[in-house]
């Protein structure tokens with residue numbers, strides 16, 4: 055077996071270069087995955103086009119992957135060769151993690167960052183989840199974020215309502231499904247053409263984010279509910295202000311954003327009393343959230359059909375050569391679609 059990767063050879067190099075890569079070896083607590091599908095996240099484009107993070111060149115990126123285990127480390131007993139898994143890979147830019155990045159044919163992954171997938175879930179479907187799910191779960195369940203009870207199969211009803219702004223985004227769709235799994239009543243915003251899809255993945259209340267006066271509609275419709283706060287998956291100052299306004303009016307004074315740090319959020323016009331925080335998509339693996347969501351809920355919820363691949367995969371090509379095109383496809387704009395490349 056030999057390995058190949060899609061390399062970013064130097065800052066802003068375009069396109070990615072397909073070339074040989076080291077064959078990874080499974081260390082303690084690791085498995086080697088033969089990669090069958092990868093998905094694109096905004097950060098993949100941003101590292102290449104904007105140099106948002108310092109990375110060591112040549113660099114292998116990629117966070118979302120799904121494939122088959124071909125080797126297990128000496129101390130691994132929860133997984134075996136042949137298991138079909140999804141993985142949150144570590145395309146974080148350091149030499150140390152080069153073997154853990156997704157944009158290659160084989161990569162190593164820590165066992166706490168992989169989840170088994172049932173036979174009825176294709177690799178392309180499984181690849182839509184990892185970073186979106188990790189980010190949403192970190193935002194909803196950690197003690198320093200929304201601190202909600204964890205999702206379970208079957209869900210334990212909570213009779214409380216929460217708003218997901220940007221429900222048709224990758225992070226937002228994962229948030230809706232995690233919240234439904236945790237027993238909450240979910241309100242979601244999306245484009246008008248995606249409102250039915252939001253209901254299909256469990257949102258009880260849906261709102262067209264482009265409709266004039268949408269904030270007042272949300273406040274009116276959710277006014278009688280036990281409202282606990284907002285999770286915003288959209289990085290726009292105006293949207294963040296609007297979410298703060300809604301949280302404040304509905305008395306669920308907690309606002310969690312995917313990106314901006316609390317100081318920026320406050321300066322950006324959060325109403326007094328709205329507690330704000332941001333989230334980083336990998337922190338769930340440092341606390342109790344990762345083991346329940348990755349180690350338990352994803353498989354059981356996929357297996358019984360309550361967790362659906364969402365946004366659905368938009369397969370734009372095959373092979374590592376298609377990853378650059380896929381980044382461009384994401385950049386051109388997606389609407390409730392997760393851009394995916396199949397690797398064989």
Ligand SMILES: NC(=O)c1ccc[n+]([C@@H]2O[C@H](COP(=O)([O-])OP(=O)(O)OC[C@H]3O[C@@H](n4cnc5c(N)ncnc54)[C@H](OP(=O)(O)O)[C@@H]3O)[C@@H](O)[C@H]2O)c1
Nearest residue numbers: 096189220222223224225244245263289312334335389390
């Ligand atoms: N902190 C972290 O660790 C972390 C991790 C992952 C992502 N992120 C960030 O989270 C954000 C979302 O990423 P993603 O991959 O989920 O995005 P995405 O799937 O590419 O988002 C596309 C969706 O955004 C929706 N949208 C755009 N503007 C909107 C608005 N004003 N109101 C409501 N929805 C709107 C569109 O909805 P319609 O087509 O329905 O109109 C579209 O479906 C990005 O800023 C990303 O950088 C952060």
